[in-house]
Amino acid sequence: MISLQRLTKRFGGQTAVDALTLEIPGGQIVGFLGPNGAGKTTTLRMLTGMLEPTEGTATICGFDLRTDPVEVKRRVGFVPDSGAVFESLTGLEYLEMVAALYAIPADAARTRIRQFLAFFDLSFETLTDKLLGAYSKGMRRKVVITAALLHNPPVVFFDEPLDGLDANAAVGFKALIQTLAQEGKAIVYSSHVLDVVERVCDRVILVDKGRLLVDGRPDALVAAHGAGTLEKLFIQLTGASGLEQRAQDFARTFRP
Amino acid sequence: MNAPPKLDGSDTPPPASGRVPTQARVLRKLFLTLFLRGRTSRGLQRSGAPGSIGRKLFLTLLIYALFGCFGATFAGRPVFALSLYLHAITLMFLGMFVAASAGEVLFNREEGDILLHRPVHPRTLLWAKVGVLVEVSLWLAVALNLATFVVGCFAPDGGWRFLPVHAVSVALEALFCAGSVVLAYQLCLRWFGRERLEGLMTTAQVLLAVVAVAGGQVVPQLLMRQGRHVHLTSDHLWMAALPPAWFAGLDDALAGSAARSSWALAAMAFVATGGVAWLAFGRLSNQYGAGLMALAEAKAPRTPKGGRRWLHSLVEIPPLSWWLRKPVERASFLLTAAYLLRDRDMKLRLYPALAPMVIMPVIFLMRDAGGGTGAFGVAFAGSYLALLPLLSLELIEYSQHWQASDLFRAAPVSGPAPFCNGSRRAVLLLLTVPAILVATLITGVLTRDPARLVLLIPGILALPVYAMIPCVRGRAVPLCRPTEEAKSARRALTPIVVMLLAGVLSGLAAWAWSGGWLASFLAVELLLVVLTYGLLRSIAARARWSPME
Numbered sequence: 001m002i003s004l005q006r007l008t009k010r011f012g013g014q015t016a017v018d019a020l021t022l023e024i025p026g027g028q029i030v031g032f033l034g035p036n037g038a039g040k041t042t043t044l045r046m047l048t049g050m051l052e053p054t055e056g057t058a059t060i061c062g063f064d065l066r067t068d069p070v071e072v073k074r075r076v077g078f079v080p081d082s083g084a085v086f087e088s089l090t091g092l093e094y095l096e097m098v099a100a101l102y103a104i105p106a107d108a109a110r111t112r113i114r115q116f117l118a119f120f121d122l123s124f125e126t127l128t129d130k131l132l133g134a135y136s137k138g139m140r141r142k143v144v145i146t147a148a149l150l151h152n153p154p155v156v157f158f159d160e161p162l163d164g165l166d167a168n169a170a171v172g173f174k175a176l177i178q179t180l181a182q183e184g185k186a187i188v189y190s191s192h193v194l195d196v197v198e199r200v201c202d203r204v205i206l207v208d209k210g211r212l213l214v215d216g217r218p219d220a221l222v223a224a225h226g227a228g229t230l231e232k233l234f235i236q237l238t239g240a241s242g243l244e245q246r247a248q249d250f251a252r253t254f255r256p
Numbered sequence: 257m258n259a260p261p262k263l264d265g266s267d268t269p270p271p272a273s274g275r276v277p278t279q280a281r282v283l284r285k286l287f288l289t290l291f292l293r294g295r296t297s298r299g300l301q302r303s304g305a306p307g308s309i310g311r312k313l314f315l316t317l318l319i320y321a322l323f324g325c326f327g328a329t330f331a332g333r334p335v336f337a338l339s340l341y342l343h344a345i346t347l348m349f350l351g352m353f354v355a356a357s358a359g360e361v362l363f364n365r366e367e368g369d370i371l372l373h374r375p376v377h378p379r380t381l382l383w384a385k386v387g388v389l390v391e392v393s394l395w396l397a398v399a400l401n402l403a404t405f406v407v408g409c410f411a412p413d414g415g416w417r418f419l420p421v422h423a424v425s426v427a428l429e430a431l432f433c434a435g436s437v438v439l440a441y442q443l444c445l446r447w448f449g450r451e452r453l454e455g456l457m458t459t460a461q462v463l464l465a466v467v468a469v470a471g472g473q474v475v476p477q478l479l480m481r482q483g484r485h486v487h488l489t490s491d492h493l494w495m496a497a498l499p500p501a502w503f504a505g506l507d508d509a510l511a512g513s514a515a516r517s518s519w520a521l522a523a524m525a526f527v528a529t530g531g532v533a534w535l536a537f538g539r540l541s542n543q544y545g546a547g548l549m550a551l552a553e554a555k556a557p558r559t560p561k562g563g564r565r566w567l568h569s570l571v572e573i574p575p576l577s578w579w580l581r582k583p584v585e586r587a588s589f590l591l592t593a594a595y596l597l598r599d600r601d602m603k604l605r606l607y608p609a610l611a612p613m614v615i616m617p618v619i620f621l622m623r624d625a626g627g628g629t630g631a632f633g634v635a636f637a638g639s640y641l642a643l644l645p646l647l648s649l650e651l652i653e654y655s656q657h658w659q660a661s662d663l664f665r666a667a668p669v670s671g672p673a674p675f676c677n678g679s680r681r682a683v684l685l686l687l688t689v690p691a692i693l694v695a696t697l698i699t700g701v702l703t704r705d706p707a708r709l710v711l712l713i714p715g716i717l718a719l720p721v722y723a724m725i726p727c728v729r730g731r732a733v734p735l736c737r738p739t740e741e742a743k744s745a746r747r748a749l750t751p752i753v754v755m756l757l758a759g760v761l762s763g764l765a766a767w768a769w770s771g772g773w774l775a776s777f778l779a780v781e782l783l784l785v786v787l788t789y790g791l792l793r794s795i796a797a798r799a800r801w802s803p804m805e
Contacts (some may be wrong), residue, residue, distance in 0.1 A: 048373035052549055073375040084369035086286070088293035100282040101374045131293075 001026045001155060001186040002047065007056035009042050009210075016042040018210035019056065024188065026154065029181045031201035031218070032190040035238045039210035040190045041081060044157045047188075048078045060155055074102070077148035081159040081190075083141050087133030091143050092124075094132055095150065102151035109150065116146040119176070120169065137164035145173070149180075156180060157188045162196065174200050198230040206237060213237050279376055283384035287361065291388055319748075320349065320399040327404035335411045335418060335512030339504035342404050342422075343429060347500050349400055350393050350433040351467075352608055357392075358437045359604050361385050363547060378545030386434055386537055393430040401426055408511070417511040425506040428529050432499070435532035442540040445547045495521065502528060567593055579681065584669055588678025592652060592734045596686055601656050605742065609651055610687070613644050617695050631766035634708045638715025639758035641688075641695050645723035647751055648683045649676075653726075654742040655735035664733060671800045676727035679734040684723060692716060710774065714765035714781055715758065721785055722754055724792040730799035 002024040009017040017039040024030050034040050045051040047058055049069040057064065063071040085094055092113070099109030117124060120142040132140060141164045148156060158177070162170050177187050177200065191197055197204065198218050206213040206221075214221055214237065218230055227233035235243070277285075292313060327345070330338040362385055371381065401422065408418035495501040495517075505521020512518065571580050571589065580586040595602045617637030655661075664675055700706065726732035761781075768777035 050368060050372040050549070052546075070375045070377060073373055076373065078373040080369040080373075082366075082369045084366050086290060086370060088290060089286075093289075097282055097286050098374070100277055101279055101376060103276045103279075105276050 001061060002188070003059045004047075005057045007043070007046060007058050008054050009039070009046055009051060010054045015210050017046070017053075020207070020210070020212055022205065022212070022215070024186050026184045026186050027181055028203055029177055029187040029189060029201045031197035031204040032188050032207070033192075033194070033197060033204060033234060034207040034213075037209075038207045038238075040207060041159055042210075043207070044078070044159050044188070044190060048076055048157060049073050074151075075154050077151070077153035077156040079141075079144055079148045079156075079158045079161045081163065083137070083144050083164065085132045085140055085144060085147075088131055090129070090131055091122075091127035091135070091139075094143060095127070095147055098147045099150050104151060112150055113146065116142075116149070119172065120146070138166055138169060141165055142169065145176075153185070155186045155188075157190075159190045160192070161189070162191065162193060170196075194229075194231045194234055204230065206234065208238050279380050280384055280387075283376070283381060284387050287385050287388040288391065291357075291361070291392060317395060317399040320396055321402045324400040325403045327401075328407055330404070331407050331410065333411065334508075335408060335414045336504055336508040336515075336518065338404065338408055338411055338414075339422065339425070339507035339512075340498075340500055342401055342408075343425070343500035343503040344498075346397050346400055346426060346429060347433060350397060350430060351437075353396060354389055354393060354434050354437045356604055356608055357389065358434075358441065359600070361389060362438065362441060362544075368548060372548060378548065379541045381548075382438075382541050382544040383537060386438060389434045389438075390430055393434055394427060397426045397430050398423075408507070411512070413512045415511065418507065421511040422507050425503040425525070428506070428525060429500075429503045432503075432525075432529040432532055435529065435536040439532055439536035439540070441547070442536060442543050445543050445550070446540065496524060499528070567597075576685075580678070582674060582677075584667070584674035585678040585681070588675045588734060589682045590678075592679040592682035593686055595652070595655070595735060596682065599655070601739065602652070605654065605739070606648065606651050610644060610648065610691075613640060613647060614691050614695065616640050618698055631708060631711055631769050632762055634711040635714060635762035635765040635769070636759060637695065638712035639718070639755075639762045640715070641692055641712075642715045642717075642719035642722050643751065643755060643758060644691055645680065645683045645688050645719065646725055646754060648687055649680060649723065649726040649732040650751065651742065652679055652683065652734050653731060653737045654739045655737070656739055658736055658738045661733065661736035664736065665801055671798070672730040672733045673727070673797045673799055675734065676730065676732040676796060676799075679732055680723050680727060688719065688723075708769075711765060711769055713778060714761060717778065717781055717785055718758070718761060721788050721792065722758075724789060724796060725750065725754060727796040728792050728799065730796070730802065 002022070004020050004022040006019040006021055007017060008015065008019050020039075020043060032040055032043070042051065046053050046065070047060065049065060049072055053065070057066065059065065060072045061075045063075070065072050086097075089097065095113050096106065096109055099106075099112070104112070113127070114124070117127065122139065122142060126139070127143075132143065135143070141161070145161060148158075156177075161173060165173060174196065177189065181187050181202075189197065189201060201218060203216065204218045204221060205215045214225075214233075216224075222228065222230055222233050225233050225236060227236055324345075327338070327342055330341055362382075405419050405422060408414050408422055409416055411418065495505075502521050502525035505518040506525045508515065508518035509522040567590065570576055571586055580589050596606070617640045620633035620637040620640070664672070669675075696709070696712065700709065765774070765777060768774045
């Protein structure tokens with residue numbers, strides 16, 4: 001469903017994504033991990049047609065990103081980490097606008113929106129009475145997730161989707177992506193919340209400095225590296241050692 | 257939390273069946289709504305936002321319509337002369353509007369995360385945005401020309417046909433104006449590459465707006481001076497170099513004298529507009545998608561190390577270190593200076609708005625050089641320059657990053673005064689002093705009587721008082737309000753009232769100069785300025801934060 005062949009992105013002289021090669025079939029939840037600046041968001045932005053790759057190819061559902069970007073976008077849902085929305089629209093105006101861009105008829109869009117409202121425990125009035133600028137961060141995130149799934153895409157990219165969601169919503173969201181995967185969709189889930197990734201994802205891809213470090217089932221990777229948990233594996237592979245000591249040293253020196 | 261919605265094929269909405277508006281229509285509606293409501297409106301209820309912005313737009317249109325009434329002074333002139341004036345003014349206002357709005361509408365960085373991953377062709381996106389720019393330009397143009405539609409009908413060589421013909425020429429002019437700005441952007445992208453796109457767009461936009469303002473102010477002056485010697489007709493060859501003359505030619509050809517030269521100018525209007533539209537909206541529109549991607553991948557521009565050192569070193573050495581000895585004022589000074597020099601949005605709003613403040617004194621001085629305004633012109637030039645910090649401070653309040661100003665309220669400072677003071681000092685040092693030096697130089701060159709330079713002093717002497725006015729209500733806190741509020745026509749009230757007072761002061765100064773008692777006048781003014789400044793400063797120091805909405 002998703003195929004990357006030596007996908008590369010350079011910004012000037014800096015390589016953000018370095019010859020990434022991957023295959024992701026439908027029905028799989030893939031945790032896409034890496035430290036800050038590892039190239040995760042850049043990769044997702046290339047796969048959603050927001051950035052042009054410098055080298056390499058990528059196809060989604062058989063459509064090439066370079067030659068058929070619009071067809072790729074039709075089959076992709078994306079929840080960006082920024083959670084950006086048009087703040088001066090109401091939630092309903094925003095979602096109806098998004099639905100119309102995917103040529104979903106208004107009545108079908110309303111039905112789908114109501115389904116998501118029920119799922120997220122939001123009232124229809126909230127969606128019609130308030131501008132998105134007045135929403136809490138969590139509510140806004142729910143709208144962004146709804147907007148990404150309204151057109152029922154076969155491929156969904158989530159970039160830090162839990163940011164701002166409360167515990168209940170986060171639990172519900174995990175159930176949602178498992179349901180989506182059972183329906184055969186390919187889910188790419190980028191997050192720094194490693195315990196959630198460990199519990200939800202079938203497969204973990206760890207990148208650093210734009211390069212692929214490891215790719216496999218979370219339990220298998222943890223066992224193969226003798227790390228105990230995914231968090232320890234992450235620290236072990238990305239070279240961030242002695243963090244506790246560094247924190248203690250900092251606290252000692254940081255006294256006004 | 258309920259069970260997750262089933263998204264399998266069974267309840268998938270049928271694609272493109274039933275009545276589905278086209279993407280172009282959806283996007284045009286979206287961008288028009290965003291233009292009217294603004295892009296950010298945190299904390300507003302739906303009922304409040306559109307209505308209030310609608311009122312603001314109505315006020316803006318009303319002000320344009322009132323300003324357009326000046327065209328009535330051209331009553332009795334032939335169609336070509338009247339149309340030339342109307343199209344020059346319209347082009348100036350539209351140029352300012354389109355240049356100021358185009359950056360936010362065409363290349364909005366935040367929009368990328370919302371729209372770039374949707375299945376929309378870049379050309380559809382561009383056309384929807386241009387459609388909105390042209391539509392709003394038309395509203396403004398019609399408001400500006402409302403009164404003169406009637407004046408044209410009663411021109412010596414005019415008639416009822418002026419009404420529809422002028423409507424067409426104004427529409428064509430709006431298209432030409434929007435197309436020119438979009439074309440300038442596309443060419444920047446094509447010639448100078450992606451990396452430099454944002455910086456170049458800012459520069460291009462500021463220059464376009466400044467040229468529009470300067471052209472709109474200076475060209476009518478030149479025309480009026482020319483008009484004393486020659487009739488404004490389409491026969492002059494140099495008319496072909498003036499875009500407003502092309503559209504005036506169209507009016508004159510179809511609803512005026514129908515001179516052969518007017519037909520030639522009218523043809524130029526069609527060719528130029530068609531060419532610009534074809535290039536901007538057709539031929540180069542494929543570059544638009546690349547431009548949006550460039551914005552998405554563009555990193556924050558690097559600050560030149562030398563420039564940064566220069567700014568920070570400046571405040572470390574006397575006399576600036578004495579002037580900015582309080583840390584909060586110094587931080588506010590540096591923040592304001594950084595935004596004045598680096599921030600794209602700030603540059604786009606501030607410099608085009610300030611251009612008339614620097615150009616108008618030159619106009620007064622040109623009139624003086626022509627023997628038109630006498631001492632009052634020079635005195636009013638000084639007063640105009642003195643208004644520069646007031647207008648700047650009113651504009652520096654607005655920023656796309658206004659939410660970050662919550663930091664000021666969280667800081668252990670009792671009120672907004674230190675932030676206002678830092679910002680005010682940045683404006684005085686970085687904008688006002690250079691502007692006064694340049695204007696004084698121009699005055700020295702243009703004025704016939706160098707002794708008249710002394711008449712600049714009364715206006716400039718009042719500058720510290722004008723600059724304190726925004727601080728009194730604690731309104732001069734830098735970057736603390738969303739940019740949408742800057743569209744409010746009410747915002748212009750304070751500068752207008754202060755400008756009237758400055759006019760009175762200039763009149764008194766000119767009277768004192770002609771009466772030979774200017775020195776006494778200056779002494780009294782200085783005393784009043786010191787007292788008023790002290791009073792305003794103490795009021796400003798007591799100002800408290802306005803409640804957060």
